[in-house]
Amino acid sequence: MTALEQYISSFFGVPDNDLTAIANYFQPQQLRKQEYYLKAGQVCDTLSFQHSGLTRFFVQLPEKEVTQWIGTPAYFVTDLNGLFFGKPARCSIQALEDCELFTIHRKDYQQLGEKIPSWHELEKRFIARCFTYMEDRVFNLLAMSAEQRYQWLFGMHPGLFNQVPLQYLASMLGMTPETLSRIRKKQLS
Amino acid sequence: MTALEQYISSFFGVPDNDLTAIANYFQPQQLRKQEYYLKAGQVCDTLSFQHSGLTRFFVQLPEKEVTQWIGTPAYFVTDLNGLFFGKPARCSIQALEDCELFTIHRKDYQQLGEKIPSWHELEKRFIARCFTYMEDRVFNLLAMSAEQRYQWLFGMHPGLFNQVPLQYLASMLGMTPETLSRIRKKQLS
DNA sequence: TCCTTCTCTTGACAAAAATCAAGAAGTTAT
DNA sequence: ATAACTTCTTGATTTTTGTCAAGAGAAGGA
Numbered sequence: 001m002t003a004l005e006q007y008i009s010s011f012f013g014v015p016d017n018d019l020t021a022i023a024n025y026f027q028p029q030q031l032r033k034q035e036y037y038l039k040a041g042q043v044c045d046t047l048s049f050q051h052s053g054l055t056r057f058f059v060q061l062p063e064k065e066v067t068q069w070i071g072t073p074a075y076f077v078t079d080l081n082g083l084f085f086g087k088p089a090r091c092s093i094q095a096l097e098d099c100e101l102f103t104i105h106r107k108d109y110q111q112l113g114e115k116i117p118s119w120h121e122l123e124k125r126f127i128a129r130c131f132t133y134m135e136d137r138v139f140n141l142l143a144m145s146a147e148q149r150y151q152w153l154f155g156m157h158p159g160l161f162n163q164v165p166l167q168y169l170a171s172m173l174g175m176t177p178e179t180l181s182r183i184r185k186k187q188l189s
Numbered sequence: 190m191t192a193l194e195q196y197i198s199s200f201f202g203v204p205d206n207d208l209t210a211i212a213n214y215f216q217p218q219q220l221r222k223q224e225y226y227l228k229a230g231q232v233c234d235t236l237s238f239q240h241s242g243l244t245r246f247f248v249q250l251p252e253k254e255v256t257q258w259i260g261t262p263a264y265f266v267t268d269l270n271g272l273f274f275g276k277p278a279r280c281s282i283q284a285l286e287d288c289e290l291f292t293i294h295r296k297d298y299q300q301l302g303e304k305i306p307s308w309h310e311l312e313k314r315f316i317a318r319c320f321t322y323m324e325d326r327v328f329n330l331l332a333m334s335a336e337q338r339y340q341w342l343f344g345m346h347p348g349l350f351n352q353v354p355l356q357y358l359a360s361m362l363g364m365t366p367e368t369l370s371r372i373r374k375k376q377l378s
Numbered sequence: 379t380c381c382t383t384c385t386c387t388t389g390a391c392a393a394a395a396a397t398c399a400a401g402a403a404g405t406t407a408t
Numbered sequence: 409a410t411a412a413c414t415t416c417t418t419g420a421t422t423t424t425t426g427t428c429a430a431g432a433g434a435a436g437g438a
Binding site (some may be wrong): 334335336365367368 | 394395396397
């Protein structure tokens with residue numbers, strides 16, 4: 001079983017035949033550090049699984065830059081607004097380190113749904129999962145203090161804090177780098 | 190064309206045959222003011238379109254209560270964590286006023302996907318839409334001040350502020366009722 | 379290797395928002 | 409209609425978080 005097949009099956013039960021067929025639609029793609037997967041304003045017409053490396057989803061505002069999300073292995077990389085609704089992206093997606101992806105283009109993507117019925121179900125569950133994750137984030141931002149949000153992320157992905165510049169994680173947590181730095185200092189004691 | 194068919198078709202292009210067939214799977218449901226659609230801890234096994242009235246999605250914490258979302262006509266009502274993943278709900282869903290819904294139960298729901306292929310696509314786009322909405326909310330909470338978040342919601346749904354107790358909207362916007370009250374006072378001048 | 383650049387930390391201060399408390403206004407039930 | 413509740417507003421104060429500025433440390437390029 002290939003790495004991609006493992007990703008797909010690790011999320012949801014899919015018949016083995018379909019698994020191979022689905023995986024065959026995806027092509028390997030390299031992304032060098034600093035390279036863009038997507039630039040703000042473009043319409044995203046690809047969907048990828050991230051195999052290795054890290055990506056950063058961020059929005060450039062006049063006054064500041066907001067990191068929305070750090071993409072880690074075994075997750076989707078795409079902009080749903082582009083892929084589904086043909087809208088230009090607000091956020092850019094850039095490689096924080098060299099990345100290996102498995103990518104499918106929109107035209108193949110539509111065939112996938114027609115030829116392999118289980119793909120629809122798979123994808124639906126995948127998106128639903130993304131939605132519930134976002135729901136959690138909204139809840140955290142509504143209900144938790146900066147310190148509690150830090151503890152939540154650190155509890156889920158302690159490794160991220162060694163791999164990703166802290167300023168990006170601070171932004172993703174809705175606080176300034178200074179505040180994150182102070183919270184981390186406090187955690188030591 | 191029934192009201193439900195109109196809701197469905199207003200979102201996405203679906204063949205007319207399928208539209209009627211899909212709509213037939215849904216049953217009308219009444220919800221009295223204060224009545225619960227779902228209580229925290231239950232596993233949600235229904236999906237509804239909201240036809241009239243308002244619903245409130247909220248989480249009860251030991252110290253406080255957090256309103257996650259106000260459900261308005263023409264939107265989904267459900268807990269995806271329950272419907273897709275069989276997990277108990279963190280949030281309760283309660284009618285703020287008398288509501289009319291169109292509801293489908295999980296068992297019929299699975300048939301729907303098997304018998305009417307376009308439903309999968311429709312639903313996928315619907316969930317994707319919910320996801321991008323949540324993405325916007327996360328972005329707003331990360332990037333905007335309390336005042337900007339108020340203006341955003343007021344710009345989208347000015348009517349809500351006359352229908353929903355302000356304390357719930359304040360919570361949904363990630364601020365206290367006092368802060369919302371002061372922001373609204375400031376907007377008058 | 380040295381120099382530049384980027385990242386993180388720290389302190390002093392400012393701003394935003396939360397908390398506490400009281401009272402006004404509006405609803406609901408009897 | 410009145411009493412009991414709930415909701416909203418306002419002021420005073422505290423807490424949290426952001427801003428500005430400086431410097432230490434680490435990473436990367438010539």
